[in-house]
Amino acid sequence: MAAGFTIVGWNPFKRAYDGVLLAGLGAFLVLHAGAGVMMAPAGQQASEVQLAIRATGAAAFSLLTIILCIGPLARLTPRVLPVLYNRRHLGVACFLTALVHGGLVVLWYHGFSKVNAFVSLLTSNPRFDSFGGFPFESLGLAALLILFVMAATSHDFWNGLLGPRLWKAVHMSVYAAYGLLVAHVMLGAAQGEAGLAPAALAGGSALLVSGLHIAAGQRERARDRAAVAEAEAGAWLDAGLAADIPDGRAVILVPPAGERIAVFREGAKVYAVANACRHQGGPLGEGRILDGCIVCPWHGFQYRPEDGCSPPPYAEKIPTYRTRITGGRVFVDPAPQPPGTPLAPSVLEAAG
16 A cells, blocks of 8 residues: 555565566466467468467466456455455556557558558458357457556556546456457357367356356355344344454454444454455455554555554545444444544453
């Protein structure tokens, strides 16, 4: 997080993250191109440019598939949260790889046209009413434009300018881009010489992404229903035994109305704050308390648990909730206090 906007706040984890990302991307490109050379029938070897086009296209599609799998996997297991923390780095790498792919396609197949290369790309094949001859390049171009908008607005400056809701709505267009790319690959494979393997892989990837989202959604829905049913039984929400809340961690409650509540324990003290981070709506309850502040697991935004305020010089605030401990169990008032309202923590008597 930053009081002013900087390009990247580097730390050892980010460097390691990006090092693994670049090494993996480089290895994928080399292996894909090498496999293309070895598997090509005699006399039908593709040119170096064609191998690069195929490798960068496959890499961009694979990166986007991975990106869309990270979210639901993080809902299903907290082990994926470290990957989620810098997911935007994957997104920018995906766009740059797709941009190289698109640039090579335009130069190789349309760069020697008598008309402008982009005009040639959009007008050389008008068969929009044909399945086998559909101009699949137009779908890839549309997806690339969406990825460009997302990459260009990935910085926190745009989140602050547009506001979290509008920014989130813009970035949800990633699913439209993915649908366009799946169609791009399938229709392109139907016209190419590579057989049905690319189409099968694209379809399988789309099913994987859909399946993970459905599984994560069902799990969250089941949790919400159970929590709401329990909450409706009493005015205050029962968060369970205070001792069962891991020190420095939280449990998440779902009130009958309103947003989720994160209930943290720090030693003998128990706090409750809104679960949604002000940055991008990250789940604060999946983060932890470090150096006296709740740290969002997505991008590291911090909030003091006693008042929901970010430490100076930052200005973000989240709602807080009243708590009490009865018989060792934590109860939370589901009515939120205004963002930044200081509340005294409940204290475990046994910790005295």
